[in-house]
Amino acid sequence: MTLDGMFGARLMRVANVSLRGLTLASKFILLLVMAKFMTLSEVGQYGVLAATVSYALFILGLDFYTYSTREMLSVDQILWPSLLRNQAAFFAVCYATMLPVFYLALKWSDTVSERLVLWFLVLVVLEHLAQELTRLLVAMSRPVSATVLGFLRGGLWACACIAVMVVAPALRNIETVLIAWVLGSLCASCFGFACIRGLPWSVATKRPVDWRWIWRGVRICTPLLVATLAIRGISVFDRYMQGYFAGDEALGVYTFYAGVANAIQAFLDAAVFSFLYPRLVKGAKSEDRSIFDAAVSQLTRATVLTTTVLSFVALVGIKPVLTLLRKPIYAEHFGMFLWILSGVVLFSLSMIPHYVLYATRQDRAILATNLISLVVFIVAAPLLAPHLKSLAVPVALTVAFGTMYVSKLALCRKFGMRR
Template structure:
């Protein structure tokens, strides 16, 4: 008989697998039913939303999670209240800036700008609730939230597009996405209702705690924006260098390869990095070494397994699409895959540096990688054309991996 713990683990892994599959199935549906230009437009919008999430919350969770894991849980409700006040202030200041910037840049049509605002709010709330559930050691609840946020709505959306050809458009996907995110937020709030209804002492908002968090997370935010910006600006640059149709191909292959990173974030990093942080806080080098080795084993095994599956499975997938232009640029996929593998491996020393509070070292490594990407992209563009951006991205991620690994060793924190 299965124990409750084993059943929970099976359910957890199964839902994460379904969420990963749903992203892949959505990608196939977009590639099959939409034009290359539409695929490119959706990919740029989705990437921009993902990037805006970091700016909207200023990556404040990097501070609040460390603080919450270091205090008694009776203090969590007050800390959550402070965090909620901070996010309200962020929404009030950042959302108008997003709207004006997108309208001014003319990157999207007016209707897509409105969808951008709606989705970035829902996605940020769902994301923060998911992180909180992980910190509360509720992995199954976090997985269910993730499935609502990025899984189940995809299947409903595809069913609609198959049944009603007239609805094979970006708006259908965005409506389904918003519904899924809204359900995820509702589920997340229900899951933490115990914290929400806890008796919090009537006291003023701890602005000093919030301000200290802003000062601490700002270097990490800049570091995150710099490196995550690569997976947004590469799309804009690909469209500029290679054209809108080549952008659609790039979006397709990047989405396939990035599914590996998405799975790692959900199934490995979100559960392993709190252990590394706790081990670092314990000041016991043997505990830290054990946590880092566990993170390394899980990351390497997962990256190798998923990379092999992607490399073997991409050809049959292209055969299903019956769109020759994707097969013509298959080399692009393997360059993108190589970049994702290097980025994934770089997250091991990244989390070690984060755990030992070497935030400025993370910032330096990320900024140097951005500089490498920009130089490589413009240097390669005249010679490689459609491959210039994926090759430059791979070089940048390789630089980041090497620099963070070297920094870990210099601080005496290598495994």
Template sequence: MLAIGNGRQRLYPDHSDEQNRKHTQEPMPVRTLTRLFNLVLRGATLASKFLLIFFLARFLEPAELGLYGLLAATIGYALYLLGLDFYTYTTRELLKRDREEWGELLKDQGALTLVLYVLFVPLLSLVFATGTLPWPVAGWFFGLIVLEHLNQELMRLLIAISRPVLANVVLFLRQGAWAVIATALMFFEPETRNLETVLLAWTLGGLAALLLAAGRLCQLRIGGWRKRVDWSWIRQGVKVAVPMLVATLAIRGVFTLDRYWLEALSGLEVLGAYVLFMGIGNAMMSFLDAGVFAFLYPGLISAFQKGDADAFRQGVKRFFIQTTVFSLCFALVALVLIDPLLSWLDKPLYREQQGMFPWILLAIFLYALGMIPHYALYAQGRDRPLIHSHIASLVVFIPATWLFSIHWPHLAVPLGLSVAFFLILVWKTTAYFRLTPVQYRHCCPETQAST
């Protein structure tokens, strides 16, 4: 489960809602119940992820929570190396072909995956060989990488072939159910309050999700498995996927390097406090993604493709208002509740490090604001400024954090994040005003009449 530090660090949004709207053909009552069930599952998953961080902070020692944060961030980053975001290419090709041909494409993707495992698994071992992560968790680390990667790819496939309910069930098993079980176990059995319990529950949740998804896909009787691997098709897909991946790796790099850097500056215990505070901040992004972005960005795409400038302007306006209001309200509530929360946790170290919490909220707030021009540009197919801004954020984060670490080592990372995300906000906003046609930014009757 990558609940800690995940946020939304992908260049391109998840198209699950768009695919569901496009492919759902059930009668209206069935469709309504299906959508309601999907919302309940998503809500339960989000709630489980949101609450897990608090209970881990309550039941685990700060150093254990810090180590869990490092593991989760490293696994999350490794998934991009092992997958290359190749699904963006495979999904599009699957939808063009009959089910009898799907096996050929999935076999090709599997061949690429094996090559990537051979290349990157030895490199990932360096985090243990260099002492960055302790060897006792190496088995959990590699097992969870495989489970998370396979589950992620299978869930994307389920979404692509219009199985949204099953995909959400798989997601809940991966990220929600095991968290509830682990929390309950640690609550009633004090001897289970350790990192091994958390990792075991995570592994069992991943196995359950994998068995469910793989079993259901086997029932589809997909054809085409006997065809030879088409390496030319794979090379073409890599060319398409890699530009998208570069920007994703850059922004994900910021959300992974931050933990290692803070651990180097202040130790695992302080990192535990950072993981707790960042978990709260990232909850804001998770709720924004589920409650605002997923509902509004398809409308922006549709409005631009139809040439409806008024609908596009109104969509961007709603994006701005809803994102800003929700983010400010969330931040204010979090600032009010952080004191009673820390009192409930009863860990003096978290209160000692409370000063970094407002800066983390500021960084996430800036990141959330940056998603407004992000989706406006994405809807227009303006990918280049998105890629450039994410790469620049990593380039700026490193020297900014280093400079801050000279005088404020405990605040260096959240301050560096704030600078990096402010750069993203300015970059994307500037690109939006520079690249968006004037009638899509302002109501210009003369311009519209001439067009």
């Protein structure tokens, strides 16, 4: 029996939310420990590296899951191993071609310090494997297993790292964090492979790799990839812009506040979207408008309620956290947190029309809105920098995500869909 099979529907939801909450709590406490024991420069450096790894994941896999997931949900499960082998062959090609490019780009550009380049390459491979396995488990309707994998990937290693940094002052550095991160991603990948070992893999061995299917997927997922790179690019460029316009110390503060606010989006991904977006896709395919509308309404209620509650908790809880840090510079930039939180709330709400457009295959509409939002951010941040200084990037972030939310909502209405 699988891990998910041991839980009823209600217990499954509770287990999923609890594990995700524990993962986020672990990450938050790690961020707090880093802010307390490490310099602002090191915190900022970690923020840049983590954002760059996150962005590189999309380039490495070309966001192929946006195609493969819809294909898997459209066929009988007996065919899944063949599709997964096709996907594995595609990723092998991606690794062979993209990793050397990443290495050369980082060496030439000095984007990441030389001592962190190899860490980056190891992390991007392990994180990509763990990410794709998580998405696969979600598509297989095994959200508890996906959340356990997520806890190994982002929670358990953070707990171990916290303990080490608390008891061993000599190990309070970025290398300790990266070692723990690598071990966590490795454990998560191993767990994910163990979860899918029960699939009928013998079926896949009887079929050759379908390169036509792969090429079709590349053509289909390319618009979504560009859309993802555009919107995720904001969460990478903001670090670089903050460091450029406001300096290393302001970058460290920004990294801390962004980590706190982004926990809302991370929680939504596991507690809301991982459960509900497959229902939205199936509702769109069923051609039964009542099923689709019910799925949209459920997604809307869950997203709005969860975002509201978590935003309130963040606003109430951040002040005691700043007191614990005993570093006045964080409190001095509290306005930065308010703007970052506003941007995250708008981004979270924009995921409602985003998933509606995704489920109904309006890929070009998603691409257009994300590109517009990226342009708004890139233009707004430099224009605001001379006037707002350290607040320029957070304000530009909020404006960009507000633009994205309004434009996606308008497109949903244009295509005659409910929010």
